[in-house]
Amino acid sequence: MHMHTDRYIWLLSKKLSGDISAAELQELDALLKADPSLAKGQELMQRFWKQRETGDDSIHSSQAFERLVSQMKAADVWEEAPVRTVKRAWLAPLLKIAAVLVLVTGAWLLYSHNANQDDLRTEHNQRGKRSLIKLADGTTVWLNADSELKYPPRFASNSREVYLSGEAYFDVARDASRPFIVHTDRMRIHVLGTSFNIKSYPGDRAYEATLITGEVEVTLAAQPDKKIRLKPSDKLVLPATDSFQVEHAHDPLISRPTYYPPEDSAIIETAWVDNMLLFRDEDFASLALRMERWYNVTIRFDNKSLEQLRFTGAFKKETPEEALEALQVIESFNYRHEDDALVIY
Secondary structure (H helix, E strand, C coil): CCHHHHHHHHHHHHHCCCCCEEEEEHHHHHHHCCCHHHHHHHHHHHHHHHHCCCCCHHHHHHHHHHHHHHHHHHHHCHHHHHHHEEEEEEHHHCCHHHHHHHHHHHHHHHHHHHHHHCCCCCEECCCCCCCCEECCCCCCEECCCEEEEEECCCCCCCCCCEEEEEEEEEEEECCCCCCCCCCCCEEEEEEEEEEEEHHHCCCEEEEEEEEEEEEEEEECCCCCCCEECCCCEEEEEEEECCCCCCCCCCCEEEECEEEECCCCEEEEEHHHHHHHEEEEEEEHHHHHHHHHHCCCCCCCCCCHHHHHHEEEEEECCCCCHHHHHHHHHHHCCCEECCCEEEEEE
8 A cells, every 4th residue: 555545544543443633633634635536435434434343342343353354355455464463463452543443454455456346447359359458567468359358547556467358468567566467267377577378268178378488376266275387388277177167177287388380489379469370189179169259250060070070270361161161171071151150060
């Protein structure tokens, strides 16, 4: 938090505890007038304090604090260091102002987190569309088709956090004082300055993080205590179960990016940034899903056995029909147009 925010919380805590002087009250009013964001949160702080349980402070205030900690942990705004400090504070006899300060500080952090979430901008790409996004810190993001990125217009003073569903390539601006964190529903990627690709489409058979340069740390949603460090050219693959339930996902695998051809430098995982759809020894079912997103079409299999056909190739400017005709040179199958879909048989 900024210094004026810390001072505001201290003065508000004194006001709520009934221990504020006239001079301090005047200073609090001046802070509120100078910073509208502080005034915006004051009503919530006062409501929080009024609704606290009455009675023995050592019991009821502690219970209110524990409930607040649970909410903050769920919102990912609670850090370990403050927890240890606060718990020692609750075990020792404190003045009422200290108890109020802890509760109001916690409520302010939770409020700030929720307010930031509400202020996020959203970039959503339909199938067949790819876009380039420049973030406020200088980070460049290439957002793939059928993907969504949420990000703040300005980053906080101590971290840079964005939220991804789908696939994106990040070239992160280095800032040692503010780690860059990408949240997906499957994993959280923590970096300082690097370039990497994340593929996290809901419902896919696997979710991937491919590191190109730098170093990242990945935390899995299903295993929050386990941290995985990736080095350049590492690719983390998190397979999903048949039901696609993250909490029951298999253990992640570390492999290498796929090159096409093997002796070339083109990386399949990131070729889409250069408007190329590359594939090597990929089964038809997986390739068809990528083609759906790439071309904004629907592909359906009448003959399920054809899903197991495997292909190696590259598409760039082909139409969906031209792409399928090129695949027909490699393997025997037919296709037809039916109800706005391409049906493989």
